[in-house]
Amino acid sequence: MWKSEQGLTVNELLLAVAIVSVLSAEAYNALVSSSQRLVLQNGIIEMQTDARAAMDFMVRELRLAFGPPTISTTVTTNDTITFDRLEDAGYSSGSNTITTLNDTRKTWSSSNFTTSYTVGIISGTGAGQARSISAHTSTRLTVSSPWDTPPDSSSVYVITRRKAFTRTSASDNVLRYTAGGSVNQPLADLITSHTFSQPDAHTIGITLTAQTRNVDPKTGQKRQYTLTETVLRRN
Amino acid sequence: MRHGPRLLKEESGIALITGLLILMSLTTIGLFATNTTIVYQDISANLKESKQGFYLAEAGIQHARLFLVQHSDNWSSYASSTATPLITATQLFNLGTYTVTVQDAGGGGLRIRSTGSTPGQANVVIEALLRRNTSLFPCAVCARGTIALSGGTTTDSFDSSVSGYTEYNPLTAGSNGHVRSSNGDISLSGDGTQVQGNATAGGSGTVSVSAGATVTGTTTNGAPPLAFPPVDTSPCGSPPAYSVSDGITGGDYDPSTGELQASDGTTVILAPGTYCFRNVKLSGGGILQVNDAVKIYLDIKNSGEKSDFAAGSSGGVVNTTGKAENLQIFSLSSSQEIKLRGGTQVYMAVYAPNSTITFSGGGDIYGAMVGHTITDSNGTKVHYDVHLNSLAGSGVVMLAWRQVF
Numbered sequence: 001m002w003k004s005e006q007g008l009t010v011n012e013l014l015l016a017v018a019i020v021s022v023l024s025a026e027a028y029n030a031l032v033s034s035s036q037r038l039v040l041q042n043g044i045i046e047m048q049t050d051a052r053a054a055m056d057f058m059v060r061e062l063r064l065a066f067g068p069p070t071i072s073t074t075v076t077t078n079d080t081i082t083f084d085r086l087e088d089a090g091y092s093s094g095s096n097t098i099t100t101l102n103d104t105r106k107t108w109s110s111s112n113f114t115t116s117y118t119v120g121i122i123s124g125t126g127a128g129q130a131r132s133i134s135a136h137t138s139t140r141l142t143v144s145s146p147w148d149t150p151p152d153s154s155s156v157y158v159i160t161r162r163k164a165f166t167r168t169s170a171s172d173n174v175l176r177y178t179a180g181g182s183v184n185q186p187l188a189d190l191i192t193s194h195t196f197s198q199p200d201a202h203t204i205g206i207t208l209t210a211q212t213r214n215v216d217p218k219t220g221q222k223r224q225y226t227l228t229e230t231v232l233r234r235n
Numbered sequence: 236m237r238h239g240p241r242l243l244k245e246e247s248g249i250a251l252i253t254g255l256l257i258l259m260s261l262t263t264i265g266l267f268a269t270n271t272t273i274v275y276q277d278i279s280a281n282l283k284e285s286k287q288g289f290y291l292a293e294a295g296i297q298h299a300r301l302f303l304v305q306h307s308d309n310w311s312s313y314a315s316s317t318a319t320p321l322i323t324a325t326q327l328f329n330l331g332t333y334t335v336t337v338q339d340a341g342g343g344g345l346r347i348r349s350t351g352s353t354p355g356q357a358n359v360v361i362e363a364l365l366r367r368n369t370s371l372f373p374c375a376v377c378a379r380g381t382i383a384l385s386g387g388t389t390t391d392s393f394d395s396s397v398s399g400y401t402e403y404n405p406l407t408a409g410s411n412g413h414v415r416s417s418n419g420d421i422s423l424s425g426d427g428t429q430v431q432g433n434a435t436a437g438g439s440g441t442v443s444v445s446a447g448a449t450v451t452g453t454t455t456n457g458a459p460p461l462a463f464p465p466v467d468t469s470p471c472g473s474p475p476a477y478s479v480s481d482g483i484t485g486g487d488y489d490p491s492t493g494e495l496q497a498s499d500g501t502t503v504i505l506a507p508g509t510y511c512f513r514n515v516k517l518s519g520g521g522i523l524q525v526n527d528a529v530k531i532y533l534d535i536k537n538s539g540e541k542s543d544f545a546a547g548s549s550g551g552v553v554n555t556t557g558k559a560e561n562l563q564i565f566s567l568s569s570s571q572e573i574k575l576r577g578g579t580q581v582y583m584a585v586y587a588p589n590s591t592i593t594f595s596g597g598g599d600i601y602g603a604m605v606g607h608t609i610t611d612s613n614g615t616k617v618h619y620d621v622h623l624n625s626l627a628g629s630g631v632v633m634l635a636w637r638q639v640f
Contacts, residue, residue, distance in 0.1 A: 020249060027257045034264050041268070045275050056282065064637055089364050089635030091342035105341060123366075123634065124342065154342050156364070156634050234636035 036217050043212035047190050047225050051210035054175050054188035055227050058165055061085060062204050066160050066235045069204065071196045075170045081196040081204070084160035086235050087117065091124075093139075094153035098146040101157060104139045112136065116180030117161050119143060124154035133159070158235075167194070175208070192224070204231045280355070287330055288359035289638070291351025295333030296363050296636075298322055299347045303365065304631045310367050314339035318348060329354070340364055344634065360639040366632050369462045371586050372603035375412040375432065375619030377461060379588050380419035380608045381440070385448075387427035387614035390414060393601075395558045395582075396622040400601055410451055412619045416440050417461035419608070423448040427614070437461055463588040463605070466565045468534075471511040475534040475567070482506035486521070493536075497521030497550070505529045513540065518547040525562050526555050533587075534567035542568045544585075546576035548595060554582035559602030559620045566590050569607075575600060577615050584623050 008016075062069070062083065069083035093104040101119060113133045119141050120130035129151075131143035141159075151157065164178040165187070175194060177187040194208035205228070212223045299321050303310065313321065315338060322335035331353040340346040344366045351359045375390040376382055384390075390412030393400045400408075412431040414421055418438030423430060426447035433452035434442045441456045477493030486503025487496045493513035497503040500520040507527035513535060517523055533542045544564060546552060552575075554562045559582045566573070566587035573590050575581075577598020585592065585604040592606035597614040603623050624630065 016249075020253065023250075023253055027253070027260075030257070031260055031264075034261070038264060038268055042271060045271070049275065049278060052282065056285075060638065066635075086635060086637050089637070090346070091340050091344050091364075093341055103341075105339075156342065156344070156366075158635055234633075 039214065040212070040216055040223075043214050044223055044225075047210045047212045047223065050188045050190045051208060051225055051227050054191060054210075055206065055208060055229055057177075057187065058206055059229055059231050061163065061165075062206075062231045063234055065204070065233050066158055068198070068201065068233075069196075071198060075167050076193055076195070078195045078197065079193070080164060080166040082162065082164040084118070085163045086158055087113070087161055088159040090157060092151045092153060092155045092157055096147075096150045096152065098150050099143050101141045101143065101151055101155075102139060103141075103157075107138050108136055109138070113141070113159065114180070115144070117159055119157055119159050121151050121155050121157050123156040124151070125149060126151040126155050165194075165196075167191075173211070199230075202233045204233060205229075206231065281357075284353050284355040284357035285359065287353045288351040288357040289361075291327060291331045291333045291353065292349045292359045292361040292638075293351070294327060295322060295325070295335045295349030295351060296347065296361055298325065298333070299335040299337070299349065300363075300365065300631055300633070303345070303347075303367075304625075307367055307631065310343075310345070313337045313345055321347065322349075343367065348639075358640075362637055362639050363633055364635040366634055368630060368632050369464050370624045370630060371464060371626070372584050372605065372623035373413075373461070374415040375603055375617050376414045376609050377416075377603070377605045378419060378592075378607060378609045379417045379461075379463065381421070381610075382414055382416050382419065382608070383422040383610045383612075384414070384428055384430075385423070385425040386612040387425060387597075388611045388617070389427070389429045389431065389614075390617045390619060391431035392619040392621050394622050395560070395601075395620045399557050400599075400618050408618065409621065411621050412617065413452070415458075415461060417463070423450065425612075432619075466532075466567060466586065468532075468567055470509045470530070471532045471534050471567060474536050475511050475513075475532075477512060478510045482508055482510075486523075495523075497523060500550070502553075505531075513542050515544045516547070517545065517550050517552075520550040521547065522550045522553050524553040524555065528556075528561045529563075531562075531564045532567055533564065533571060540568075542566065542571045543573070545572070545574045546595070547574070548576075551576040551578050551581060551596075552583055553578070553580045555580060556582065557601075558582055559584045559623055560626055562602075573604075573606065575604070575615075582620070584620075 064086045065083035066086040069081050071078050072080045074080045090103050093102050095102055113136055117133045118130055119133055121127050126149040133141050134144040135142040166176050173192050174189050175187045175191040176184045178184055190210045192209050192211050197205040207228045209226045215222050318336040318338045321337040324332045324334045326332050333351045335349045338346045346364055348362045392409035392411035393403050410431050413433045414430050415435045416437050419440045421434050421436045421442045424445040428448035430450045434450045435455040435458045436442045437458045437460045442454045477490055479490050484504040486501055495512050496516045498519045498521045502522040502524050504524045509530045511532045535542045562583040564585045569589035571590040573587050573592045575594050576596045577600045582601045584602040587606050589607050592604055592609045594611040594613055594615040599616045601618045602620050
């Protein structure tokens with residue numbers, strides 16, 4: 001320590017700068033590498049979260065499908081599934097007219113059903129008929145066209161809404177969700193492909209593949225994640 | 236003493252500062268990564284909780300459904316106008332609890348609502364609409380009118396969906412060989428005559444058990460009448476269109492009259508499917524054989540005709556599948572007589588609530604029978620297949636299922 005009081009020689013200074021440079025370069029590399037790994041890990045988690053959320057939502061909705069769904073191709077093979085989602089069900093309480101169906105046990109709110117909802121009779125008097133709902137009160141549905149056979153208190157009805165999962169572009173990687181047949185709302189992005197299948201009458205298979213938003217700096221490619229689920233239709 | 240510039244004097248501290256800077260940066264990155272991980276762990280935990288809640292609620296629906304199947308006799312007592320507890324909070328290991336309420340849905344239906352609650356306070360609610368469809372074959376021997384069993388006739392039960400009757404024996408056979416009349420007397424007499432189950436007389440009928448006969452279960456008089464669900468006539472049409480010869484091998488069949496006969500030791504084999512006949516007559520050792528699911532509908536075209544099923548004094552029915560559900564015989568007319576004969580492979584279910592059913596030759600019949608009056612004095616052994624009580628379309632049927640939230 002006492003020797004250093006004599007000052008620094010140029011050689012000492014150069015050596016010190018060299019050592020600090022090497023140490024700084026190593027530290028910088030470590031920082032950049034950690035940062036890249038963090039970004040990659042975040043990207044992977046985002047991809048997995050998107051895929052799981054999309055899958056979870058589709059499973060929940062498809063469980064409620066009433067009757068067999070229709071699987072078709074819009075952009076890629078079997079990427080669209082159209083189904084009638086069960087919204088409510090019950091027995092009519094009777095006293096129906098040719099354009100109404102009553103269920104006095106219900107307390108529907110005024111905005112429950114719009115014209116994109118359908119009421120169908122599945123059992124009892126008038127079974128097999130389905131009509132659009134044109135208006136409703138808390139206990140009465142009014143249908144858009146008269147019943148051929150008006151339902152009575154033996155009639156079991158179901159209220160459904162046509163929904164679909166699909167995509168509209170091969171490049172935007174967005175899984176879309178259609179309610180009521182007209183609006184394509186984005187459900188999840190980062191979904192590069194998905195397919196639906198029907199192994200048997202009550203089962204729906206879903207496979208979807210998601211990818212990270214950014215490339216993996218090590219491989220120069222985007223990471224991918226594939227999920228497969230089987231849904232048992234309850235209705 | 237010389238005093239150099241302060242910075243130059245303490246240059247060795249630069250390593251400490253550099254080290255601290257690196258540590259700070261790494262700590263920031265570490266904290267950020269930890270925070271992100273915690274957020275995504277929370278997301279995963281929520282997903283797990285919601286799935287756990289869903290399966291708890293589903294368990295509640297299944298529990299309630301099974302409960303209602305087992306207590307279907309009290310079905311109407313659960314139809315209250317407000318939601319009433321059906322299954323109280325039931326803990327499923329340490330996964331959480333489910334609670335089920337029941338309410339009248341009108342039209343004879345019930346609405347059950349199951350709530351699955353996890354320890355993490357996730358609640359999932361599932362609602363189901365249920366209906367009870369009366370079984371066509373609720374007992375071993377069911378009659379609209381009287382039942383008279385004597386000469387060592389016995390009833391017991393087994394479940395063909397579990398195993399064949401050969402896996403049982405008279406000691407282990409089930410005690411569901413119930414005998415039930417809707418509105419008529421039940422007479423049980425003679426040594427060895429035994430009902431391994433309940434004897435229940437409906438309406439103004441009474442059960443009489445004379446010396447030598449036994450009832451292992453309960454004996455009830457004046458029970459409510461039985462419901463006899465109408466038979467679907469569509470397979471035959473109205474007036475009936477008798478089956479063509481397709482699928483019928485052997486024997487003698489006339490599609491114009493709907494008469495199927497097997498005599499002199501011949502065997503008539505029916506391919507799987509549904510048939511509409513007027514008569515089935517097996518005589519002289521003639522055999523009616525089925526190897527897969529067959530339903531036979533018996534009906535007449537003109538009033539005054541008779542529509543019989545006669546197994547004759549020898550021969551009879553052979554159902555190689557070992558399951559009564561695979562040979563179901565329905566009578567659509569009231570001018571009909573059913574004569575059955577037991578044997579080693581007589582697995583059949585007969586639904587003829589307007590017809591007389593008699594037996595010959597003793598032997599075993601595995602299945603169930605529903606008639607207007609049922610009489611046996613030959614010691615036939617009726618082994619009720621309880622699986623017939625839960626055939627498709629009977630029992631508790633779920634009409635609609637939905638996850639409310």
